[in-house]
Amino acid sequence: MGVAVIVVAAGSGTRLKAxxxxxxxxxxxxxxxxxxxxxxxxxxxxxxxIVVVPADRLQQAERMLEAAGLAGRGRAVIGGAERQDSVLAGLAVLADAADTVLVHDAARPFTPVEVFERVIERVGRLTDGEGGAVPVVPVVDTLKQVDGEQIAATVDRSEVRAVQTPQGFPRAVIEAANRELTGMHTDDAGIVQRAGLAVVTVEGHPRAFKITTQDDLLRGMAMYAEDPALPRIRVGTGTDVHAFDAASPLWLAGLLWPDQPGLSGHSDGDAVAHAIVDALLGAAGLGDIGGMFGTDDPRFAGASGTVFIEGAIERLHAAGWKPVNVSVQLIGNRPKLGPRRDEAQQAMSEAVGAPVSIAATTSDALGFTGRGEGVAATATALITRL
Incomplete structure (x- = not known):
C-alpha cells in the first residue's frame, strides 16, 4: 500500500491572532x-x-520537508482560499504509486505516529460501501442543542465523537468525491459521505488536538516544555577551507585585510564567517551553508560572509532557536589575527547577535595551511531555545 499524506497548511490563522x-x-x-x-x-x-502552503511560504516549506528527511518524497504546493481548495491542490500532484491518501491538518502538530498507522491499517480493510476512516475521541463535556438563547435538548454524548485528522481514503474514492463536490464541508469525511459512502472510525489520541486559539497554543507550548526528552540547548560544529587567491581582496571575520592575498570562492571566501554558519545550522539541524544558500547561486557571487550569517540566524529564529555563543579557531600562517582580534570578534558578534571568540594557530609548517596555500576555520556554536 503506497501512502500519500496531504498536509493542509495554508490557513491564515485569524483566530490565533499570530x-x-x-x-x-x-x-x-x-x-x-x-x-x-x-x-x-x-x-x-x-x-x-505534500504540504499545501501560502504562496510566500513555498520555499520555507520545501526546506522543512528536507529537514524532516522527506526531500526525496516531499513536495510543497500553493494552497487556496478555502480548505477544500488546498486539498484539491494536493490531490492534483499525487504520485502514481500512492493508492491511499491521508489528509492531515498541520494545526494538529502533536498527532502521534500510531494514529496515522491506525488510519492506514483501517483503510486497507475497507469493505464495499465504506469510503474512508477517521480518528475520533470521546466527548467529555455535556452537549446541549440550543435555539437562540434557550436550551432545546440535551445531546447524548455517548452517541457523538470529536473527529481528528489524519483522515484516510482510497485514492479513487477521495478523487471521485472531490470531482463531484458541491457546497462546503468542514472535513474530507463529509465529502466522502456526501458521495454516498460510509466512513468508519478508529481510535484517536488526546495529543492530536487542534491549535486554533491562543489558549490552544499555550496548551501546546506547555505540553512541549514538559517533555524531559527534548533538549534545551544544542551544539554544532562547522569547518571551512579556502585557498589563497592573489587576485581577490582578503575578507576574513567580516573585515577587509589590505595588502594581503584574498581567498578563492564563489562568495567572498570568508572562512571564519562560513564556518560559523555551518556551526549554527548544524546545531539546529538545518543542514549546511551549501544546501541553504547554494555554492553556485549567482545571487551570492561575491557576497559578504555576514550575509550568510544573517540568513542562518533568520532560519534559527524561524525554527525556534537562538545562538548563545560561538568559538572559532582560525588555522593558517597569515593574516596575523592578534592586532585585529578585538575588531574581528566585534564584527562577528554583531552579525551573530551573541558573543563570538576567535583564536588563531599555525600548523607548524604541516599541510596546506603550513605551506601557506590557504586557511581553515573551525567553529563551535551553542544555541538554545527561544
Whole structure:
C-alpha cells in the first residue's frame, strides 16, 4: 500500500491572532508544520508527503520537508482560499504509486505516529460501501442543542465523537468525491459521505488536538516544555577551507585585510564567517551553508560572509532557536589575527547577535595551511531555545 499524506497548511490563522500563517507559528522550538511532519516521516509505507502552503511560504516549506528527511518524497504546493481548495491542490500532484491518501491538518502538530498507522491499517480493510476512516475521541463535556438563547435538548454524548485528522481514503474514492463536490464541508469525511459512502472510525489520541486559539497554543507550548526528552540547548560544529587567491581582496571575520592575498570562492571566501554558519545550522539541524544558500547561486557571487550569517540566524529564529555563543579557531600562517582580534570578534558578534571568540594557530609548517596555500576555520556554536 503506497501512502500519500496531504498536509493542509495554508490557513491564515485569524483566530490565533499570530503574525504568521498558523502552520508556521512556533510551538516551542519548531513550527506547527515542522512538528506535523515528524510522524509522517516515520511511516514505512509513505510514498509522498505534500504540504499545501501560502504562496510566500513555498520555499520555507520545501526546506522543512528536507529537514524532516522527506526531500526525496516531499513536495510543497500553493494552497487556496478555502480548505477544500488546498486539498484539491494536493490531490492534483499525487504520485502514481500512492493508492491511499491521508489528509492531515498541520494545526494538529502533536498527532502521534500510531494514529496515522491506525488510519492506514483501517483503510486497507475497507469493505464495499465504506469510503474512508477517521480518528475520533470521546466527548467529555455535556452537549446541549440550543435555539437562540434557550436550551432545546440535551445531546447524548455517548452517541457523538470529536473527529481528528489524519483522515484516510482510497485514492479513487477521495478523487471521485472531490470531482463531484458541491457546497462546503468542514472535513474530507463529509465529502466522502456526501458521495454516498460510509466512513468508519478508529481510535484517536488526546495529543492530536487542534491549535486554533491562543489558549490552544499555550496548551501546546506547555505540553512541549514538559517533555524531559527534548533538549534545551544544542551544539554544532562547522569547518571551512579556502585557498589563497592573489587576485581577490582578503575578507576574513567580516573585515577587509589590505595588502594581503584574498581567498578563492564563489562568495567572498570568508572562512571564519562560513564556518560559523555551518556551526549554527548544524546545531539546529538545518543542514549546511551549501544546501541553504547554494555554492553556485549567482545571487551570492561575491557576497559578504555576514550575509550568510544573517540568513542562518533568520532560519534559527524561524525554527525556534537562538545562538548563545560561538568559538572559532582560525588555522593558517597569515593574516596575523592578534592586532585585529578585538575588531574581528566585534564584527562577528554583531552579525551573530551573541558573543563570538576567535583564536588563531599555525600548523607548524604541516599541510596546506603550513605551506601557506590557504586557511581553515573551525567553529563551535551553542544555541538554545527561544
Amino acid at each position: 503574525d504568521a500563517p498558523k502552520a508556521f507559528v512556533p510551538v516551542g522550538a519548531r513550527s506547527m508544520l515542522e512538528r506535523a511532519l515528524e510522524p509522517i516521516a516515520q511511516l514505512p509505507a509513505l510514498e509522498q508527503a
